[in-house]
Amino acid sequence: MKSLVLERKGELSLRDFAIEPAEASLGARDVRIKLHTVGICGSDVHYYTHGRIGPFVVEEPMILGHEASGLVIEIGADVTSLAVGDRVCMEPGIPDPNSKATRLGMYNVDPAVRFWATPPVHGILRPSCVHPEAFTYKLPDNVSFAEAAMVEPLAVxxxxxxxxxxxxxxxxxxxxxxxxxxxxxxxxxxxxxxxxxxxxxxxxxxxxxxxxxxxxxxxxxxxxxxxxxxxxxxxxxxxxxxxxxxxxxxxxxxxxxxxxxxxxxxxxxxxxxxxxxxxxxxxxxxxxxxxIFRYAHVFPRCVKMLSSGTIDVKPLITRTFGFEDSVKAFEIAASAPPSDVKMQIELP
Missing domain, CATH: 3.40.50.720 (NAD(P)-binding Rossmann-like Domain)
Incomplete structure (x- = not known):
């Protein structure tokens, strides 16, 4: 599928990219999501400009993006809380459910957590993805896709x-x-x-x-x-x-x-x-x-606060690009314009 790929430090391309069959396979408790809006995070830009963040090094082409919202287009056989057509946002880190950190409620510090756009895990600047039901959250009608893509940074x-x-x-x-x-x-x-x-x-x-x-x-x-x-x-x-x-x-x-x-x-x-x-x-x-390291147990709270108006993130969204302009969007984000806060990319 066509994806925004970080080929190596300083080089981005928008091209067809083969997703591993295991990643594209829909499990019984998974949902398939058509991506709608993806935010550009500072970590995405840092991988682009530096090729690494601490111990996480880009050693082979990687799809960027982890702040996302979308539409459920398929559900696994055992999914009960979501249905085809639901608008959702997604928590990008998937921990090992059997790890000690997860059992203690600190799943964000699980050493085995798989986090979108953190090497070697691919991100979601692509048309669709498969994600666990447990880390996918239905949106109220009054929360837009753009606001929903802000839930990830808001969670921090x-x-x-x-x-x-x-x-x-x-x-x-x-x-x-x-x-x-x-x-x-x-x-x-x-x-x-x-x-x-x-x-x-x-x-x-x-x-x-x-x-x-x-x-x-x-x-x-x-x-x-x-x-x-x-x-x-x-x-x-x-x-x-x-x-x-x-x-x-x-x-x-x-x-x-x-x-x-x-x-x-x-x-x-x-x-x-x-x-x-x-x-x-x-x-x-x-x-x-x-x-703090990322977040845990706060995505539902964030969605509720956006819906109630307790927190308004709309003024923070200062620029939106089409998917075809993704490379340009990252080049602009890397220049750190002082008048911009959050840039987002809308997928077709």
Missing amino acids: GVHAATKARIRPGDVAVVMGAGPIGLVTALSAIAGGCARVYVSDLAEKKLQIAESLSSAITGVDASKESIADRVKAETDGWGCDIVFEATGSPKAAARIFEPLAPGGCVVMIGGQPDPISYDAGAAMIREARVEN
């Missing part, structure tokens, strides 16, 4: 907010106004935060952040210290939670500066190499540090 923000153990009225800082930083800010507000400061170097992204909610304050990190701003507006106390969503070692090194005593830091941004931060600053605050 909701998982981070859950790990932070937000209390109503908390003040939070989100470092980074990229797609993950912005969905984290929205998730923090939905979770009960009264004020969320979002810091970044790109003025346009900060404008987008502030347009999402009156509870969001943008801080230009090139012009002022986020720690100084937060302390000035909290009587010197600091914020209750810091979400690190930049993936920048420089930002991570100063993660505790705006944090109040007893506060929590949630590390979201992927770091390609080991980093260091001020353990002494963490100690004197008795700071709690949480790390």
Whole structure:
């Protein structure tokens, strides 16, 4: 089937690609999905520009894409919760159901998890795919395919907010106004935060952040210290939670500066190499540090929040391309335009 293929670092093509028969086979508890909308994730772009993320190396051609929505076109014999014609979004990681991590409820950290567009597993920038019923979620009528393709990045923000153990009225800082930083800010507000400061170097992204909610304050990190701003507006106390969503070692090194005593830091941004931060600053605050890896048990929550209007992701979708323009879309995404947040590709 025609697919967007990362041939090697820096080289993409839109071409016919043979899917392994085992992957295309419909099991009793699987559904076949016609893909409709696929988001371009930072990890997809990173594989394109660098050929690897940590230990995951692109060693042979791989189909990209893992943020997706589509239409069920076939169901397995034992499928009960979905029917042909259902509009769905899909959780892209499939764990080993018998692993210890899965049995403990931490299926996202199962070492055997197979995650779309993570070598050697193919992604879903292609016409159709087969996916387990258990990781496929029916969409309410008022959630569009485009919004549904945002559930995957939103799940990261909701998982981070859950790990932070937000209390109503908390003040939070989100470092980074990229797609993950912005969905984290929205998730923090939905979770009960009264004020969320979002810091970044790109003025346009900060404008987008502030347009999402009156509870969001943008801080230009090139012009002022986020720690100084937060302390000035909290009587010197600091914020209750810091979400690190930049993936920048420089930002991570100063993660505790705006944090109040007893506060929590949630590390979201992927770091390609080991980093260091001020353990002494963490100690004197008795700071709690949480790390997240993707998400677990939050897709249904995300779908419900989109349907109810608790979270609105539509302003984050800044550009949409046709499938025939997929290579161009990735070239533009790799240039990191400051006015864009989330780019999506619609399949025919």
